[in-house]
Amino acid sequence: MVSAVSRIVVPFRGTTSGVEELTWGQREIWTAMVTQQSWLPIFFIEELAPGTTVEDVTARLRRQMERYDSMRTRLAFGPDGEPRQVVTQAGEITLEVFEAGDADPAGVAAEVQQRYRSDDYDFVRDWPARTAVVLCRGTPTHLVSVYCHLVMDAHARAAMLRGLGDSDATPNEAMRPTQLARWEHGxxxxxxxxxxxxxxxxxxxxxxxxxxxxxxxxxxxxxxxxxxxxxxxxxxxxxxxxxxxxxxxxxxxxxxxxxxxxxxxxxxxxxxxxxxxxxxxxxxxxxxxxxxxxxxxxxxxxxxxxxxxxxxxxxxxxxxxxxxxxxxxxxxxxxxxxxxxxxxxxxxxxxxxxxxxxxxxxxxxxxxxxxxxxxxxxxxxxxxxxxxxxxxxxxxxxxxxxxxxxxxxxxxxxxxxxxxxxxxxxxxxxxxxxxxxxxxxxxxxxxxx
Missing domain, CATH: 3.30.559.30 (Nonribosomal peptide synthetase, condensation domain)
Structure with missing residues (x-):
């Protein structure tokens, strides 16, 4: 198993926080997680554009954490065992850096992705994103992203990538998950x-x-x-x-x-x-x-x-x-x-x-x-x-x-x-x-x- 050559601690500070019930979509995913005894990770490997630096990847990860409530969401469980979504305003997340050396960087990315998917996930303590950048002789070539399905689906990620592509873009003005959960009571x-x-x-x-x-x-x-x-x-x-x-x-x-x-x-x-x-x-x-x-x-x-x-x-x-x-x-x-x-x-x-x-x-x-x-x-x-x-x-x-x-x-x-x-x-x-x-x-x- 390839080992990370470094781990970059990425601090972030969003503008929102709060605690609420799960939305209907989150509850549906949670039921599947309990049935299948899995955190149902969704995972992606991206080939990075020439000229992309580790600093670029770090900045994108920080923007992702700050703009989207879901990326700062973990769970809390009450006495009845029911999960609730907890959005934290600020914290730190780790970006791992791997060097492929003489190995195929795409193969290294696949190996890292598989490890992220296989590792246990703590719904209370872990952030819902696991991210790594793979280098080939010092040059970033691939980005590995594994997410807990409880906080996004494929269409949500596509919208996120469109927004993150523009560093000056305004945050998503759509209903936040905590707001949606309250709306679903109406x-x-x-x-x-x-x-x-x-x-x-x-x-x-x-x-x-x-x-x-x-x-x-x-x-x-x-x-x-x-x-x-x-x-x-x-x-x-x-x-x-x-x-x-x-x-x-x-x-x-x-x-x-x-x-x-x-x-x-x-x-x-x-x-x-x-x-x-x-x-x-x-x-x-x-x-x-x-x-x-x-x-x-x-x-x-x-x-x-x-x-x-x-x-x-x-x-x-x-x-x-x-x-x-x-x-x-x-x-x-x-x-x-x-x-x-x-x-x-x-x-x-x-x-x-x-x-x-x-x-x-x-x-x-x-x-x-x-x-x-x-x-x-x-x-x-x-x-x-x-x-x-x-x-x-x-x-x-x-x-x-x-x-x-x-x-x-x-x-x-x-x-x-x-x-x-x-x-x-x-x-x-x-x-x-x-x-x-x-x-x-x-x-x-x-x-x-």
Whole structure:
């Protein structure tokens, strides 16, 4: 393991401080952290522009800490165990400096990033940013940043970088997280949460309670992660949904058809991660505002192309009803589970993290068929650290679809997860070659509620 050659103490002094409940977005992330026993770090490696100095990086880190309340936020826990956000006005943070020497500086940056992600995180004492600069023979080449997900999401970081690019820029005038937490106690917010819960309740009363049957062949370690890359899937979506290939709904539809074919579970029910920044008051908030929306799709008795159209319509309702108090959702699920006399399984998740725009070029069927030869599938991680029963992430990639997916092997065997991912590609290719390709999904059976 490479060692830091120096540690620079960076003092900072902001203009705000305060203590408040978590925002709804923070509470959603906190629940995931407790479930997955992880601080869910989000991480980045940047290549630094020629001429960047260590002093430049230090100054940027100081501005980041001073301008954004989230960067000065830690947690405090009351007697009831509930976390509260604590914004501290001033303090010190450390910037580590690493020298790559004869090693590849990008490799050194990756090693540092992995160490930051793996180290324990203290929510009460640690600042939410871990930052390092990597040198190559004294010249800064890479910046490593690892953040606690509780204080930012990818869209918030993008806004931060835009602001930090201008040393004379004024601080973000958006609502601060402590202000947002207070706003979410008001009448307008409560009505939004109630409307979302009414939608969730309608859907939850109609769906089968279970998604996955317990496995008869459990594995150890229990949780497996797969990585799947497919240019053919990327190209096929452009033919199936030429005006919306880069959006989430067409890929969700293909996922639903594949999952229904492999598991026999239909309708497909998933919690879809939604960026709530289309709400005007959340557009520029520097804090996590993602929450999950409930997405239900019956894909039986139609073509894949028709399933894509239905998925897009259903997605609009999902996005609209993904802003709510997570405590309201927990109460709703508990009440309906009690009424039905069985647990409601909502442990299938889909998270489209792509931020790059899709291309407008329309491929040919021959392009799609040829690209299938480049598809790759690998198992990356096996662990006993908890995850959900199925969690599919869509990552940013230039010319392909890049999926990372976790399975709880007690409910979805590794072979079934691989089959779902490969079937997504097969479904999309077949529909690109023939718009009349049927979903071949099982017809839902009535269930006594």
């Amino acid at each position: 009448d307008v917010a409560r009505k939004l949460s109630a409307a979302s819960m009414a939608y969730w309740e309608r859907q939850l009363r109609e769906i089968p309670a279970r998604r996955f049957a317990p496995s008869t062949d459990p594995h150890a370690p229990r949780y497996w992660e797969a990585v799947f890359r497919s240019r053919a899937l990327h190209l096929a979506l452009q033919i199936i949904a030429p005006r919306a290939a880069g959006s989430t709904a067409p890929l969700l539809a293909v996922f639903a058809v594949a999952l229904a074919r492999v598991t026999g579970s239909n309708p497909v029910v998933a919690q879809v991660v939604v960026s709530n920044r289309f709400h005007e008051h959340l557009a520029n908030v520097f804090a996590p505002v993602n929450q999950t929306g409930l997405w239900v799709l019956d894909v039986a008795g139609m073509t894949v192309t028709e399933a894509v159209g239905r998925a897009r319509r259903r997605a609009m309702s999902t996005y609209k009803n993904a802003y709510y108090d997570p405590r309201d959702r927990a109460d709703l699920i508990a009440r309906l589970s009690w009424e039905r006399g069985e647990e409601l399984d909502l442990t299938c998740f889909f998270n489209d993290r792509r931020m790059s725009p899709a291309t407008d070029d329309l491929p040919t069927a021959a392009d799609v068929t040829a690209a299938s030869a480049t598809t790759t599938f690998t198992w990356r991680t096996r662990t006993d650290q908890p995850s959900e029963r199925l969690f599919v992430h869509v990552e940013d990639a230039t010319d392909d679809i890049y999926l990372s997916a976790w399975t709880d092997t007690r409910y979805l065997a590794p072979g079934d997860l691989e089959a779902v991912l490969r079937e997504m590609e097969a479904v999309a290719i077949a529909a690109a070659l023939d718009p009349a390709e049927p979903t071949r999904a099982p017809i839902p059976q009535p269930e006594h509620l």
